[in-house]
Amino acid sequence: MKRTLLSIIITCQLFSCCNQESRLYLDELDLSAMSAGWGEVTACRSVEGNPLTVAGQVYERGVGTHAASTMLLDLKGRAVTFHSFVGIDDESGEKASVEFFVLADGWILWHSGLMHYGDPTRQVKLDVSDVKKLGLYVSDGGDGIGWDHADWLNTQITYNKSAPVPVMPVAAEPYILTPASPEKPRINGPDVYGARHGNPFLYKVPVTGKRPLTCVAENLPDGLNIDQETGIISGSCGSKGDYAVRIRAMNALGSDEKTLLIRIGDTICLTPPMGWNSWNCWGLSVDQQKVQAAVDAMVSSGLADHGWSFINIDDGWEADSRLSSGELPANDKFPDMKALGDHAHRQGLKLGIYSSPGTHTCGGFLGSWEHEEQDTRTWADWGIDYLKYDWCSYERIARDHSLTELQKPYLNMQSALMKIPRDIVFSLCQYGMGEVWQWGATFGGNLWRTTGDIVDTWNSMAGIGFSQDKCAPFTGPGHWNDPDMLVVGKVGWGPSLHPSRLTPDEQYTHISLWCLLSAPLLIGCDLSSLDDFTQNLLTNDEVIAINQDPLGKPAVKVKETSTGQVWAKPLKDGSMAVGLFSTGDRSPAGMFDWEGEARSDTVSVTWEEMGITGARSVRDLWRQKDVGTYNRELKFPVNHHGVMLVRLIETTR
Numbered sequence: 001m002k003r004t005l006l007s008i009i010i011t012c013q014l015f016s017c018c019n020q021e022s023r024l025y026l027d028e029l030d031l032s033a034m035s036a037g038w039g040e041v042t043a044c045r046s047v048e049g050n051p052l053t054v055a056g057q058v059y060e061r062g063v064g065t066h067a068a069s070t071m072l073l074d075l076k077g078r079a080v081t082f083h084s085f086v087g088i089d090d091e092s093g094e095k096a097s098v099e100f101f102v103l104a105d106g107w108i109l110w111h112s113g114l115m116h117y118g119d120p121t122r123q124v125k126l127d128v129s130d131v132k133k134l135g136l137y138v139s140d141g142g143d144g145i146g147w148d149h150a151d152w153l154n155t156q157i158t159y160n161k162s163a164p165v166p167v168m169p170v171a172a173e174p175y176i177l178t179p180a181s182p183e184k185p186r187i188n189g190p191d192v193y194g195a196r197h198g199n200p201f202l203y204k205v206p207v208t209g210k211r212p213l214t215c216v217a218e219n220l221p222d223g224l225n226i227d228q229e230t231g232i233i234s235g236s237c238g239s240k241g242d243y244a245v246r247i248r249a250m251n252a253l254g255s256d257e258k259t260l261l262i263r264i265g266d267t268i269c270l271t272p273p274m275g276w277n278s279w280n281c282w283g284l285s286v287d288q289q290k291v292q293a294a295v296d297a298m299v300s301s302g303l304a305d306h307g308w309s310f311i312n313i314d315d316g317w318e319a320d321s322r323l324s325s326g327e328l329p330a331n332d333k334f335p336d337m338k339a340l341g342d343h344a345h346r347q348g349l350k351l352g353i354y355s356s357p358g359t360h361t362c363g364g365f366l367g368s369w370e371h372e373e374q375d376t377r378t379w380a381d382w383g384i385d386y387l388k389y390d391w392c393s394y395e396r397i398a399r400d401h402s403l404t405e406l407q408k409p410y411l412n413m414q415s416a417l418m419k420i421p422r423d424i425v426f427s428l429c430q431y432g433m434g435e436v437w438q439w440g441a442t443f444g445g446n447l448w449r450t451t452g453d454i455v456d457t458w459n460s461m462a463g464i465g466f467s468q469d470k471c472a473p474f475t476g477p478g479h480w481n482d483p484d485m486l487v488v489g490k491v492g493w494g495p496s497l498h499p500s501r502l503t504p505d506e507q508y509t510h511i512s513l514w515c516l517l518s519a520p521l522l523i524g525c526d527l528s529s530l531d532d533f534t535q536n537l538l539t540n541d542e543v544i545a546i547n548q549d550p551l552g553k554p555a556v557k558v559k560e561t562s563t564g565q566v567w568a569k570p571l572k573d574g575s576m577a578v579g580l581f582s583t584g585d586r587s588p589a590g591m592f593d594w595e596g597e598a599r600s601d602t603v604s605v606t607w608e609e610m611g612i613t614g615a616r617s618v619r620d621l622w623r624q625k626d627v628g629t630y631n632r633e634l635k636f637p638v639n640h641h642g643v644m645l646v647r648l649i650e651t652t653r
């Protein structure tokens with residue numbers, strides 16, 4: 001009897017011990033499984049690394065993230081409860097608004113409703129005992145991801161026996177679509193190039209093909225010469241006019257010919273600028289060595305043979321103080337800017353620089369306030385060809401928030417630039433304030449940023465790219481909408497770099513969309529460590545030709561469904577470039593890959609929707625292959641967040 005009682009007690013204890021619930025905090029899990037639209041997901045800290053704080057209350061435990069954010073947990077059917085507080089972190093701005101969702105196996109279990117900056121936390125307590133996969137999602141509240149710093153606070157899951165584990169997003173393998181350039185010469189680059197009369201002229205004919213290679217040019221205007229070995233056209237042309245220059249490139253395997261229209265007039269940047277900028281990789285850690293490496297890599301990688309020509313130094317190059325003359329001195333980071341300019345020019349490349357109209361740049365270095373003319377003279381002496389002119393610290397000088405005050409610093413810089421006997425591309429970087437696309441050209445802008453800064457997430461890139469419709473009518477030869485720089489390859493905004501967090505499909509979308517939008521193409525990665533995928537992505541001449549089309553008309557959205565968008569861009573030769581994009585199911589459940597399988601969407605568009613009639617032969621631009629003749633509709637399966645980019649060419653019957 002005694003023994004039976006003892007065994008019952010032991011069995012009960014064992015049973016209750018086995019049934020005992022354990023508790024796991026979200027911040028204990030591997031947070032690399034959580035995505036964020038900006039910044040780094042952080043355990044027990046906000047996305048900017050501050051104590052988790054909502055409506056003044058500090059929380060010890062939790063996870064700081066940024067909309068749009070997802071995390072999928074495999075509960076294995078062993079979890080019992082999910083408990084959390086949620087809120088917008090006090091470090092975000094007043095514009096922040098988000099919505100928190102908890103999903104179970106594809107269904108919404110709970111949502112917070114729209115939350116704004118300053119709102120007290122909301123609490124969620126759920127029985128999750130039947131759930132296999134639990135999704136945590138923070139949406140942007142419907143107004144874009146800007147400022148949306150979101151906190152999961154004190155988030156805990158109780159479970160039996162087997163602890164929940166995060167489902168790691170499967171890293172998609174990069175895949176190469178574009179065939180290598182032929183060994184025979186092929187002349188790439190735009191069909192038209194603009195320069196001002198009397199100023200130094202520099203244009204390197206971009207040619208692919210086996211070296212050695214020779215380039216000759218007929219009908220060059222007086223004052224210009226071509227170096228047959230390098231293909232660099234230089235000199236200075238004193239007479240305005242259009243010159244149809246016949247260019248011929250030859251190597252041992254054959255030759256190629258093309259007419260380049262050189263337009264000597266008042267307008268430069270007749271096609272969107274293409275090049276590299278230091279910001280998205282090096283941030284403020286930029287120095288002369290890194291820029292020189294970019295110059296060299298632009299040439300040695302062959303990118304220059306596809307038309308990439310600007311090497312632009314962003315913030316961080318400046319000295320801490322001016323000379324007594326007011327001039328900008330050389331400094332430890334950039335000991336010899338003129339030598340750098342000469343080095344770039346010898347390779348047929350151009351050098352760009354950055355400044356701000358205020359006393360200081362965004363990075364806290366010297367700005368050009370009250371030194372505009374002096375600085376443009378210095379830059380011209382260094383051989384600068386491009387100026388990115390920011391806004392930072394000017395808001396402290398501006399008298400009010402009027403349009404006149406918004407425009408004033410750009411007017412000042414425009415008149416300073418006009419006094420310089422040099423073609424300097426003028427890039428306005430004030431994030432689209434005052435609808436800059438409406439007036440940027442009047443103030444000498446060759447391009448103007450239409451948005452805040454891009455980062456390497458789908459939400460950032462797609463959020464910017466797919467919202468450029470509004471500024472489309474204001475762009476054209478000489479004047480371009482700038483949705484910010486490219487986030488492909490290795491980026492980092494500082495000394496340490498990481499591969500772009502965009503999936504390969506998202507990177508095809510990024511380049512396709514920027515080309516369709518006639519956007520400036522400024523590579524933001526380390527050029528000296530280009531991988532094969534990135535190199536391939538940046539050297540498809542048929543895709544680049546869409547961007548460099550001389551008509552300069554950007555694509556507009558012709559169709560949008562719950563899972564896709566179609567954008568179409570008219571081209572100079574009467575053909576049309578069309579991007580069929582999978583934007584994915586944007587419902588909360590659509591944010592997750594519940595089954596762990598590769599997803600795709602069917603994207604279609606009819607002739608009627610595009611406003612065209614008649615048969616078109618269709619060319620797949622990434623694969624550089626004709627896919628057939630169509631006369632009513634395009635319909636393709638497109639990888640999740642990917643694109644089918646085609647050119648529709650009218651068939652003559």
Ligand code: GAL
Nearest residue numbers: 279314315362363390429453
């Ligand atoms: C920002 C600008 C960035 C970068 C940065 C430098 O205002 O949008 O592209 O130039 O300043 O501090």
